[in-house]
Amino acid sequence: MDTHLPEPSLPTTILLLGAGELGRELAIASHNLGIRVVAVDRYERAPAMQVAHESEVLSLLDGAALRRVVERFRPSYIIPEMEAIRTETLEELESEGIPVAPSAEATTLTLNREAIRRVVAEEMGIRTPAFAVAESAEELRVLCDETVGYPCMVKSLWTSSGRGQSMVTGPARLEQAWVFAAEETRPGVTPRVLVEEFIDFRGEVTLLAVRERDGKITFLQPIGHRQEFGAYRESWMPAAMDAAELEAATAMSRRILGRLPGPGVFGFEFYLTGTEVIFSELSARPHDTGLVTLCSQDLSQFELHLRALLGLPIPPLRYRTPAASAVILARSDGDVSRYEGVERAFQVETAQVRLFGKPTGYPMRRMGVALANGSSVEEARARALEAAGRVDVRLG
Ligand SMILES: Nc1ncnc2c1ncn2[C@@H]1O[C@H](COP(=O)(O)OP(=O)(O)O)[C@@H](O)[C@H]1O
Numbered sequence: 001m002d003t004h005l006p007e008p009s010l011p012t013t014i015l016l017l018g019a020g021e022l023g024r025e026l027a028i029a030s031h032n033l034g035i036r037v038v039a040v041d042r043y044e045r046a047p048a049m050q051v052a053h054e055s056e057v058l059s060l061l062d063g064a065a066l067r068r069v070v071e072r073f074r075p076s077y078i079i080p081e082m083e084a085i086r087t088e089t090l091e092e093l094e095s096e097g098i099p100v101a102p103s104a105e106a107t108t109l110t111l112n113r114e115a116i117r118r119v120v121a122e123e124m125g126i127r128t129p130a131f132a133v134a135e136s137a138e139e140l141r142v143l144c145d146e147t148v149g150y151p152c153m154v155k156s157l158w159t160s161s162g163r164g165q166s167m168v169t170g171p172a173r174l175e176q177a178w179v180f181a182a183e184e185t186r187p188g189v190t191p192r193v194l195v196e197e198f199i200d201f202r203g204e205v206t207l208l209a210v211r212e213r214d215g216k217i218t219f220l221q222p223i224g225h226r227q228e229f230g231a232y233r234e235s236w237m238p239a240a241m242d243a244a245e246l247e248a249a250t251a252m253s254r255r256i257l258g259r260l261p262g263p264g265v266f267g268f269e270f271y272l273t274g275t276e277v278i279f280s281e282l283s284a285r286p287h288d289t290g291l292v293t294l295c296s297q298d299l300s301q302f303e304l305h306l307r308a309l310l311g312l313p314i315p316p317l318r319y320r321t322p323a324a325s326a327v328i329l330a331r332s333d334g335d336v337s338r339y340e341g342v343e344r345a346f347q348v349e350t351a352q353v354r355l356f357g358k359p360t361g362y363p364m365r366r367m368g369v370a371l372a373n374g375s376s377v378e379e380a381r382a383r384a385l386e387a388a389g390r391v392d393v394r395l396g
């Protein structure tokens with residue numbers, strides 16, 4: 001039992017660090033429990049801010065600004081929702097008595113690709129793509145030529161959704177991949193980029209786990225997903241995995257959870273090759289592919305995260321029929337003026353739509369998702385894709 005956590009009593013105040021679409025769903029789930037929500041992000045009218053009681057615009061990499069917000073709103077819990085956070089400040093705040101979901105340690109380790117890989121691959125001996133870290137374009141070239149080989153993936157240590165990430169098929173593209181990843185380096189920090197073996201997978205899955213305060217862990221049905229250019233496009237539940245694959249993924253996740261303290265939802269990503277289950281990365285918070293839990297079951301990953309954090313009971317989950325989620329993208333740059341085709345999307349059987357309310361778009365920016373159920377995963381996916389394709393984000 002984590003004794004430093006406040007007793008479950010509502011209402012309370014949560015501070016969301018990052019106010020994107022996942023934070024927005026956390027905020028909505030919090031409203032349903034009478035919780036006051038403070039949302040922070042680096043731009044105005046971010047999705048979660050629109051449904052929060054209070055909001056602040058600041059860089060979450062600015063530790064002093066983060067501390068000022070905490071002093072102003074005195075949250076009972078801090079819930080990280082994005083990558084770019086000054087984790088040293090989180091550690092300090094936690095040691096001063098403000099709990100971080102799931103814990104400052106789990107957040108610090110999982111927000112940095114290198115840190116979590118070193119723990120999982122090197123300390124725990126779990127199979128991940130072979131990887132190395134380079135501090136210069138020249139070092140990257142040597143690593144690729146002599147250790148990792150081609151094709152490989154070059155990534156920034158901190159970002160998500162494909163930013164700073166590229167697949168490199170041969171030496172000619174290395175310089176560009178270095179620049180692309182190194183550009184994402186935090187100010188004042190020596191550039192470091194991760195390079196890893198390319199895995200020719202047959203599928204990829206997210207395994208969501210929720211850990212309660214008493215340590216009890218529940219695994220959700222596996223989520224299958226498809227990414228394009230490193231960014232989430234579609235997810236579905238349950239993913240097709242044979243029993244041995246699911247057992248291997250669950251066992252690895254359990255071991256990793258043993259190194260990451262605190263209650264909440266965790267999202268473990270795996271590549272399935274047919275012969276191997278390879279651990280890729282994890283989130284110590286709800287996962288974007290887990291948006292599908294908004295229609296797959298009675299308690300979504302957002303409700304589960306809050307319940308676990310607050311110490312509220314989590315009953316056995318009840319699943320609906322197979323479920324799917326597909327993203328609605330912006331196609332050009334500009335301020336959002338309206339959404340067309342929502343009524344046509346709703347003509348697709350079982351379809352629901354979540355529009356995130358982002359004030360501006362750019363090509364391939366995720367603006368919403370369509371959700372659907374079906375008698376099979378194939379049917380649910382086809383419906384979600386069809387509904388998503390019918391929504392047109394008009395930018396002016
Ligand atoms: N080593 C790899 N081999 C094959 N595909 C990869 C590899 N690394 C990333 N990808 C693809 O890019 C996606 C995003 O990469 P990931 O490392 O999960 O970054 P993010 O933090 O942005 O989710 C993955 O889900 C996968 O589809």
Ligand SMILES: [Mg+2]
Nearest residue numbers: 161269280281
């Ligand atoms: Mg990922």
